[in-house]
Amino acid sequence: MPYVMVQIPNTPAPTSPSAPRSVPTSADVARLAGVSRATVSYVLNDTGAVRISEPTRRRVHRAAEELGYVPHAAARSLRAGHSRMVLMPAPPVPAGPLHSQFVHDFQGALSRLDYTVVQYGNCGLHGDEAARAWAELRPVAVLVPGPGLGPRGVAVLKRSGARAVVTFGTEPVDGAHALLTDHAGVGRGAARHLYARGRRRIGVVVPEEPGLETFSAPRLDGARWRDLGLDGVFAYNDEYAMLLMSALQDEGVRVPEDAAVIGADDLMLARLLRPRLSTVRITLPSGRGLAELVDRAVRNPGATPESHELFDATVVQRDST
Amino acid sequence: MPYVMVQIPNTPAPTSPSAPRSVPTSADVARLAGVSRATVSYVLNDTGAVRISEPTRRRVHRAAEELGYVPHAAARSLRAGHSRMVLMPAPPVPAGPLHSQFVHDFQGALSRLDYTVVQYGNCGLHGDEAARAWAELRPVAVLVPGPGLGPRGVAVLKRSGARAVVTFGTEPVDGAHALLTDHAGVGRGAARHLYARGRRRIGVVVPEEPGLETFSAPRLDGARWRDLGLDGVFAYNDEYAMLLMSALQDEGVRVPEDAAVIGADDLMLARLLRPRLSTVRITLPSGRGLAELVDRAVRNPGATPESHELFDATVVQRDST
DNA sequence: TTGAAAGCGATACCAG
DNA sequence: CTGGTATCGCTTTCAA
Numbered sequence: 033m034p035y036v037m038v039q040i041p042n043t044p045a046p047t048s049p050s051a052p053r054s055v056p057t058s059a060d061v062a063r064l065a066g067v068s069r070a071t072v073s074y075v076l077n078d079t080g081a082v083r084i085s086e087p088t089r090r091r092v093h094r095a096a097e098e099l100g101y102v103p104h105a106a107a108r109s110l111r112a113g114h115s116r117m118v119l120m121p122a123p124p125v126p127a128g129p130l131h132s133q134f135v136h137d138f139q140g141a142l143s144r145l146d147y148t149v150v151q152y153g154n155c156g157l158h159g160d161e162a163a164r165a166w167a168e169l170r171p172v173a174v175l176v177p178g179p180g181l182g183p184r185g186v187a188v189l190k191r192s193g194a195r196a197v198v199t200f201g202t203e204p205v206d207g208a209h210a211l212l213t214d215h216a217g218v219g220r221g222a223a224r225h226l227y228a229r230g231r232r233r234i235g236v237v238v239p240e241e242p243g244l245e246t247f248s249a250p251r252l253d254g255a256r257w258r259d260l261g262l263d264g265v266f267a268y269n270d271e272y273a274m275l276l277m278s279a280l281q282d283e284g285v286r287v288p289e290d291a292a293v294i295g296a297d298d299l300m301l302a303r304l305l306r307p308r309l310s311t312v313r314i315t316l317p318s319g320r321g322l323a324e325l326v327d328r329a330v331r332n333p334g335a336t337p338e339s340h341e342l343f344d345a346t347v348v349q350r351d352s353t
Numbered sequence: 354m355p356y357v358m359v360q361i362p363n364t365p366a367p368t369s370p371s372a373p374r375s376v377p378t379s380a381d382v383a384r385l386a387g388v389s390r391a392t393v394s395y396v397l398n399d400t401g402a403v404r405i406s407e408p409t410r411r412r413v414h415r416a417a418e419e420l421g422y423v424p425h426a427a428a429r430s431l432r433a434g435h436s437r438m439v440l441m442p443a444p445p446v447p448a449g450p451l452h453s454q455f456v457h458d459f460q461g462a463l464s465r466l467d468y469t470v471v472q473y474g475n476c477g478l479h480g481d482e483a484a485r486a487w488a489e490l491r492p493v494a495v496l497v498p499g500p501g502l503g504p505r506g507v508a509v510l511k512r513s514g515a516r517a518v519v520t521f522g523t524e525p526v527d528g529a530h531a532l533l534t535d536h537a538g539v540g541r542g543a544a545r546h547l548y549a550r551g552r553r554r555i556g557v558v559v560p561e562e563p564g565l566e567t568f569s570a571p572r573l574d575g576a577r578w579r580d581l582g583l584d585g586v587f588a589y590n591d592e593y594a595m596l597l598m599s600a601l602q603d604e605g606v607r608v609p610e611d612a613a614v615i616g617a618d619d620l621m622l623a624r625l626l627r628p629r630l631s632t633v634r635i636t637l638p639s640g641r642g643l644a645e646l647v648d649r650a651v652r653n654p655g656a657t658p659e660s661h662e663l664f665d666a667t668v669v670q671r672d673s674t
Numbered sequence: 675t676t677g678a679a680a681g682c683g684a685t686a687c688c689a690g
Numbered sequence: 691c692t693g694g695t696a697t698c699g700c701t702t703t704c705a706a
Binding site: 378379380390391393394395398400402403424425427428429430431432433 | 684
Binding site for chain 3: 067068069070071074082083084085088107109110111112113
C-alpha cells in the first residue's frame with residue numbers, strides 16, 4: 033500500500049440503531065399531513081395555478097420537515113419528460129489547471145442559468161459506446177472534451193433527447209456545435225516567434241504518454257518547421273518547457289543564448305523560473321460565454337450547429353527567448 | 354469579451370430536417386419487433402432466468418438497433434429502487450493538481466467496481482441545502498470534499514438512501530466515514546524540519562483570502578522580509594513557497610543562507626527552481642484504496658463509520674532549507 | 675380548496 | 691417461451 037491508513041479509536045456510532053425505515057416519499061408526507069399526494073406536490077412546488085389554504089400549507093411543510101423528505105429527482109424528471117442536466121464527460125487524462133479553472137467557471141455560469149452540471153467519469157468507454165452511456169442519463173446538453181465522439185455518437189445523443197451537443201476540440205463533428213481550439217495555431221505562433229528571434233533550427237518537445245497525443249500532435253504539426261538542429265525549442269506546455277530548461281541548465285547549456293525555449297499555457301509558475309519562461313498564452317472561453325452558447329442551443333435546438341474558434345493564442349515574450 | 358469568437362462558415366446542417374420524433378422507448382422497440390415490452394427487457398438485459406428463442410432475440414436486437422434505442426437510466430433506477438451512482442460534489446475552489454489526479458484515479462477505480470462516478474457542480478449551495486440537492490439524486494454513496502457538511506447533512510443523505518457518506522477533510526463528521534488529512538501534522542513536520550536545521554525564528558505563509566491578494570501577499574512578505582526578522586518559513590503549499598522564494602531572491606535575500614523555505618505538496622515544478630524547493634510530500638490515498646472503502650461501506654451500510662488517517666506526510670529536503 | 679387517477683419508462687412477477 | 695400487469699415516485703389534468 034502506497035499510503036498508511038491508521039484506524040482511529042472511534043466513539044461508538046452516534047446514530048441510534050433504529051429500524052432502517054425506507055426513504056420517505058411524498059405519499060408519506062401526505063399521510064402524515066392528512067392530505068393527498070397532489071396537495072403535497074402543490075404545496076412543495078408552490079404551484080401558482082392552485083391555491084392551497086395557509087393551514088394546509090403549514091401542515092404539509094411541517095410533515096415534510098419532520099420526515100426529512102427530499103423529492104426524487106429521477107421520478108420528477110421521468111414524469112416531466114426532461115431534465116436540466118448538462119453532462120460533461122471527464123477528459124481521459126487528469127485535467128490541467130487551465131481545464132480545471134475552465135470547468136469550474138463553466139459550472140458556475142450554468143448553475144446561474146438554472147442548469148445542473150454533472151461531470152461524468154466514464155472509464156474505458158470509447159466512441160459510440162460512451163455516447164450511449166451518456167445518453168442513458170437523458171441530459172439536456174452534452175459537452176464533450178477532446179476527440180472520440182463521431183457523428184454517430186452525436187446522433188445517438190440527439191435521438192435520446194439531448195437538445196445540444198457541444199464538442200470541445202480540434203475539429204468539428206457533424207451535427208454538433210464545436211468549440212475549436214486551434215492548437216496548430218499555437219505551434220505556429222511559437223515557431224514564428226522563435227524564427228523572428230533568429231532561430232533557425234527549431235525543435236519540439238511533446239509528451240509521450242498515451243492520451244496526450246491528441247493534443248500534442250496538432251502543435252507538432254504547427255511547429256514542424258525544418259527541424260535540423262537545436263537552437264530553439266517549443267515545448268508542449270510550460271511544464272515540459274520548465275523541465276527541459278532545467279535539464280539544459282544542468283547540462284551547462286545557456287538559455288536563451290545557446291537555446292531559446294518557449295512553452296505554452298502561461299502558467300503562473302513559469303514566471304518564477306530564471307530565466308523567466310516565454311510562453312504562448314491560451315485564453316479559454318469564459319464560463320459565462322460558453323454557458324450562454326449552451327443555453328441558446330437548448331432553447332433553439334433546431335438551429336444549425338455553430339462552430340466557434342476559441343482563438344486567443346498570443347506569444348508572451350519573457351527571458352527564455 | 355476576453356476571447357475572440359469567429360464564426361466559421363459552416364456547411365449546411367447535415368441532419369435531415371425530418372420530423373423531430375420523440376425518443377424511442379422499449380415500447381417502440383417492442384412494437385417494431387412484434388413482441389411485448391417484457392420480452393424486450395428480457396432480451397436486452399440478458400436475464401438469465403428467462404429463455405427467449407434465438408429468432409426473437411435477433412428481432413429485438415435489430416429493432417433496438419434500428420431505432421437507436423437507449424434505456425432510460427432514471428426510469429430504470431426508479432423501478433429498481435436504487436442506483437450505483439457515487440456522487441462527488443465539486444470542491445468550492447478550482448481543484449489543484451493533487452486533487453485532480455486523485456479524483457481521476459478514484460473515478461477509474463470505482464468504474465472498475467461497476468459504480469458510476471459523478472462530479473456534481475453545485476454553485477452557491479451551502480450545508481444542509483447542498484445536502485438536500487445531492488440527496489435528490491439518490492446516490493448510493495456521497496464523497497464530500499472539505500468541510501461544509503454537518504451531521505444533519507449526513508442524516509439527510511442517509512435518510513434518502515445513501516448507503517455511504519464519506520467526508521474528506523480535517524475532522525470527522527458524526528455518522529459519516531472520514532478520511533482525515535492531518536494538515537496540522539504537515540505543519541508540525543515542516544516546523545520540526547526547520548528547527549532541526551537550526552532555524553529559530555520561523556514564519557508561516559497561509560492564504561488569506563481568495564483572489565489576487567493570495568498572490569500578492571507573499572510578494573509583500575518578501576518585500577518587508579528584513580523587518581520580520583525571520584530565518585525560516587513554512588508555506589501553505591509549493592506555489593506559495595515558490596512565489597515567496599522568488600520575491601525573496603528579487604530582494605537579494607539568499608535562500609537558504611538567509612532564509613530557509615519549505616513548501617508542501619511536492620509539486621514537480623518545485624524541483625526545477627533554483628534552489629530546489631524543500632517540501633512536505635503528502636500522499637493522497639490511491640483511488641483503489643478509497644474505492645474499496647466506499648464499496649465496503651455500500652455493501653455493509655450498518656457498520657459504524659470508519660475514520661482513517663491519510664497520513665503519509667514526509668519531509669523532502671532539497672536545497673531551500 | 676382538495677382528491678382521485680392517469681401516466682412517464684423500465685422491470686419482475688405470475689399466468690398462459 | 692412469451693404476454694399482461696403492478697409498481698417505483700412524482701406531476702398534473704379533471705372532478706368533486
